[in-house]
Amino acid sequence: MKDRSYVQLTYMTGILPIAKYSSGSELNMFWEYTMASEAKYNEYFGFTDSEVDQLYEKHTRNTREIHISREDLKEWYDGYTTKSGERMYNPRSVVLALTNNNIGNYWTSSGPYDEIFYYIRQNIDDVQNDLALMISGEAVTAKIQEYAAVSMNLTTKNEIFSAMIVYGFLSYENGEVRIPNKELMNKFDDMIHKASKLKAQKYNKKKWRYVQKQLKKSKKILYSNAATQKSINSAKSDLKKSINKLRRK
Incomplete structure (x- = not known):
């Protein structure tokens, strides 16, 4: 990517920090934002309280028999803290719980x-x-x-x-x-x-x-x-x- 006139910006995302190389000509000059170390973009690392409120409200409107409560979602999937101090929910687990209308453990036991x-x-x-x-x-x-x-x-x-x-x-x-x-x-x-x-x-x-x-x-x-x-x-x-x-x- 270095010295490529047609590259103005590169955006990479994923769960793992990228390994930086020490050589001056390798991949080593980029900004890294993590939930624990940087406050910028913190709101995008998971679902906020207000976002889960909106999702649950939609769930109650579109579901005939509701088997989970808003308190269940908080107890099971909330608890992550960003650098700025905002609380975050596990987005995957919240989505699966609402999709399945069931509170449960949605962590994958592999990798x-x-x-x-x-x-x-x-x-x-x-x-x-x-x-x-x-x-x-x-x-x-x-x-x-x-x-x-x-x-x-x-x-x-x-x-x-x-x-x-x-x-x-x-x-x-x-x-x-x-x-x-x-x-x-x-x-x-x-x-x-x-x-x-x-x-x-x-x-x-x-x-x-x-x-x-x-x-x-x-x-x-x-x-x-x-x-x-x-x-x-x-x-x-x-x-x-x-x-x-x-x-x-």
């Missing part, structure tokens, strides 16, 4: 999921402990690093979390990562339970089963309509204690 699951299964840098906390509703401190399609070997939690943000598995705000919504809570819950059954799990089985028990308890309380802030805090505290015991294995 990025397989890559991320590898690091969770191997428990690189004790990443399972932090994911267990996030499943209980906690945010975890993280330093986001550059991640591109050529990043093949992730060795730290910050690298793994950076990849998860790019793929849409985590939301990032004010130096912390969290699981954005119920759709992904369920996905990570499945990952953790699946990983714990594999031989790669290096923890003491008895202690890890106790962590899972506390995790299940925390998740149940978190999504209970009758839950109080006191019961939520108590469940999170029990989970943290069990994870700390695990780290001292």
Whole structure:
């Protein structure tokens, strides 16, 4: 594209950041806009609240028997945060939920999921402990690093979390990562339970089963309509204690 007189502007879009080359004559001079690092164009990374309102209103007008509520859409598919602080919904999941008139998990268990699951299964840098906390509703401190399609070997939690943000598995705000919504809570819950059954799990089985028990308890309380802030805090505290015991294995 360089030195081509007929090229005035090139626009490329996709889920992964583009790998830049260091050579002066290669592909290295372009602007990159991501949801976590740049505020410009943030409104185009997903559906805003008002856009989902419009879609749901259209759904109620054109659907005879409505099986999903507006609150369902927010609980299941909202939770991403842009650089400017605006909340975003997963557009694909919202569209499929309204099309099918059914709330469910519409994440595809292939591609990025397989890559991320590898690091969770191997428990690189004790990443399972932090994911267990996030499943209980906690945010975890993280330093986001550059991640591109050529990043093949992730060795730290910050690298793994950076990849998860790019793929849409985590939301990032004010130096912390969290699981954005119920759709992904369920996905990570499945990952953790699946990983714990594999031989790669290096923890003491008895202690890890106790962590899972506390995790299940925390998740149940978190999504209970009758839950109080006191019961939520108590469940999170029990989970943290069990994870700390695990780290001292």
